[in-house]
Amino acid sequence: MQTRHESQPKNLNRSMKSRHLFMLSLGGVIGTGLFLGSGYAIGEAGPAGALVAYLVGGLLMYLVMVCLGELSLVMPVSGSFQAHATKFIGPATGFVIGWIYWLSWALYVGLEFIAAGFLMARWFPDTPIWVWCAIFTVILFGINALTARSFAETEYWFAGIKVLAVILFIIVGAAAMFGLMSLKGQPAPYFTNFFGDGIFPTGFTGVFISMMTVVYAFQGSEIMGVAAGETENPEKNIPRAIRTIVIRVLLFYVLAVFVLSAIVPWQEAGVLESPFVTVFHMVGIPYAADIMNFVILTAILSVGNSGLYACTRILYSLSQTGMAHPVFGKLNKRGVPINALLVTLVFALLSLLTSVVAEETLFVVLLAISGVGGVLTWMSIAIAQYRFRKQYIRKGGKVEDLKFKVPLFPFVPILCILMCLGIFVFTAYDPTQRTSLYWGFGFVIACYLYYHFRYNRGSTDAVVVDEQPEKAVQSK
Template sequence: MIDANSTDQNQLKRSMKSRHLFMISLGGVIGTGLFLSTGYTINQAGPGGTILAYLVGGLIMYLVMLCLGELTVAMPVTGSFQSYATRFVGPATGFTIGWLYWLTWVVTVGSEFTASGLLMKRWFPETSVWMWSALFAIILFLLNAFSVKFFAETEFWFAGIKVITIIFFIILGGAAMFGFIPMNGSAAAPMLSNFTGEGGLFPNGLLPIFITMISVNFAFSGTELIGITAGESENPEKDIPLTIRNVIWRTMFFFVGAIFVLSGLISWKEAGVIESPFVMVFDSIGVPYAADIMNFVIITALLSVANSGLYASTRMLWSLSNEKMISPFLGKVTSKGVPFNALIVSMAVACLSLFSSVVAPDTVYMVLVAISGFAVVAVWMGIALSQYVFRKHYLKAGGDIRDLKFRTPLYPYVPIAAFVLCFASIVGLAFDPSQRIALYCGIPFIALCYLLYYLKNRGNKNQINSYNETDDYIRNIK
């Protein structure tokens, strides 16, 4: 096992325990994508199409995490997949992956602020969304500014609230769906009528499943936070494989279970993003104050994701600086191990999203989701490609497969399948006018990153050779 952080004078601190890694990764997933975006997906793909889309999205997530697991256990470094792409694909690709992932999370942080502000209007309809967004931004900045351990501990409890809420929702909503709890104004429990009624499982056909895959992948984004936290984990060799296995299956249970209940209680025609479908369900069940309680929990959940996102974007800037790809100014850390300059820059850019809360917040929100979804899927493609190239050159250099503490199964089929499915998700954006802007923004952004890298380093003969690192890796593996 290689610890690439150990040689840098601006070291991060290994203070995260296994429970922190698990809850941070799980907490990074359960947020806007589940609580708000599911309404959009149900509306577009119908009940059966939504469940199928999330099953496919879960498969993609699983394949990508298998690839990331092998790399992260062998090289537990902060900003992992950026470093892996740099070493095993090429420095320009690593540079681009780093900026794409940073973009993913600063946009996500911004969308969480906007979504939280939208939900606050349930209680304060006369207030502005941007006011709440600004307040939440200040709180999260302070949570990230203290220390890594403080961030990990607060995120552990934030994520715990979300997990308990999802379990409660599935139980209570399922009971209402099958008639164990009465619903307001309903003579009979809906049972499976929304699955078998008008339009059936796929009211708009199969194409919307393909189109909504970016939103689904956005919902699953956050599992790769395992890689970001690796450089600050106390025992990455033991904790990372355990976290990957636990997060994948629990995430699938929470998402598919919650979506089954949502689809059973809300007609696909009524679903949307103006109000959380979760709140709509609790309102319809009629439990006193249940919808308000759920609204509070969802806001907490959104802020939890933003908290993790701010952490991830800050560490990615630190990683780019650590690789000497951007200014060393962004690589400096405080005595508590916090990359404070990178934190300020990430928060400042994330706060640009507050403009979206002034002009058509519900419309701009879906645009933010599409851009963030495009970026995270592109990063997932980079993870799969990095593992494919790494294993290929690892074996070519004489490495023993048994020395890998975590091995991606069915090589090379797993990384190839992950790459192809991610690429298909991106192609789906071209068929959805409301999300097509992600292609218009994402593709030029990737091209710009490559162009900037080559312009910055032209004539520089000392850049990393992507495959020379493999021999060093084999010699240092433990």
């Protein structure tokens, strides 16, 4: 294995536009966590509790995104937070964050394939699930193997379908909530579901448990940073995307959950396959189940598409710092890290096998690592921003010269770190999720130990990191 490449024979192409970057982040967040997971959150915390959980989760997402925004303007490179962690926290942490994030998304890409297959079974019950998995695998591979622009354009339309569905749901649901549309003979609920069993019918424990679900649903917004290395004019497009993404995600999530909570009793929301389908049925939308099946299928393919892209670029970034074999840094003639894409896809498909042949053992371990990995990634972004800003000021840099600045420093990154730690504490208090911490942090420790023995004991493969972050900025 070689040290970090001093010069690349070929760079990633900066072909993504502002609209692509925005929809990429939006598409990474609006998925099954909203269409299916929102019912679970309402069932665990009640109507008001679910809204509190989504607002707190949205606050955490905002803190992460502004920290990522400052770093992405300083180092707009493919790999984003992995490169930031390597530079501003340490190579060992960069190694851990890169591999745990890659593992998390690669696993979920595989799960998205099988989930899409099950959705297709509604329309084609006689076709084996594996056939649909194979078809979607080929489609997403083709999209990602062409160019970054082809991926971004596809994701733009995938995300557009989801956004349109959510807007339509909010309009229809609000009309039914206030009696402008009938609910199959039922009176307009107005706000009765919010107060019938008290503000927090399951207590604060339910709010905390649902908050973990909410935070996991919001993960994916950080993919915007991964795309920074392939974005046109990052100094203009990245701040614009950050300013709009948090507000719009919160509006979509909070308004959708508000309408769901008002129409569907919280005791029933947690046991429904999709509360969105229930609401459409209640207002008499024809073919409601089929419409939502299509929207959820689009959401699943969108998440799979984004995950495949993120994994490929993270693995590419790891290869650039000597943390993965240089073969993963090879670009095809279209500027795509093709070997990284192929390996990611193979691992994703192998993860499908573990869900069948080792469901109670290896598959559970992989899921646990994935859950912990997302929160650790968010925490590393805040720590890296905190350390960068301190280092920047210590070396005489002026904050006003930064292209994008985290407000209220150091309060914002510190609050973000504390909230991420709080998620782990809440997880430890939930017996059903506690074991995920054992496996997740066990994997993290194993990664640190591997890095120590592989790179820090006189190895010539030690990672070299540029002294100045400006050197890592890729030119257009």
